[in-house]
Amino acid sequence: MTATYDFIGTEACKQNATFKAMLTWNNSSNAPYNLSNYSAYMDVRSNATAPVSICSLSRANNMLILNSLGTIEILIPESVTSRLLEGSYLYDIIMLENTSGFATRLLEGRFEVVPGITVLP
Numbered sequence: 001m002t003a004t005y006d007f008i009g010t011e012a013c014k015q016n017a018t019f020k021a022m023l024t025w026n027n028s029s030n031a032p033y034n035l036s037n038y039s040a041y042m043d044v045r046s047n048a049t050a051p052v053s054i055c056s057l058s059r060a061n062n063m064l065i066l067n068s069l070g071t072i073e074i075l076i077p078e079s080v081t082s083r084l085l086e087g088s089y090l091y092d093i094i095m096l097e098n099t100s101g102f103a104t105r106l107l108e109g110r111f112e113v114v115p116g117i118t119v120l121p
Contacts, residue, residue: 087112
């Protein structure tokens with residue numbers, strides 16, 4: 001079952017600042033999954049059918065960091081958030097088990113980008 005979490009309000013992504021969030025993926029016995037053999041993907045889009053994402057995160061681009069204790073760290077650097085337009089978007093996170101190819105939609109929800117004032121040099 002896919003969980004829902006909204007990155008809005010105080011949890012929103014702030015322009016011109018590093019966005020960081022952490023979550024843990026546990027199995028039905030509440031033990032964390034070992035994520036060493038997983039890839040992870042997250043797209044942020046204006047709507048579910050938008051052909052282009054405003055931000056694509058993955059383990060490969062180091063914006064989704066996974067560990068053996070089930071922890072997933074979402075890390076969007078300032079160099080990326082500074083290019084995001086203010087607005088309300090949708091996202092989901094897909095976990096792909098590398099050996100079997102089995103894909104799980106782990107999390108989905110709203111993703112808000114709030115404007116920043118100060119721009120770093």
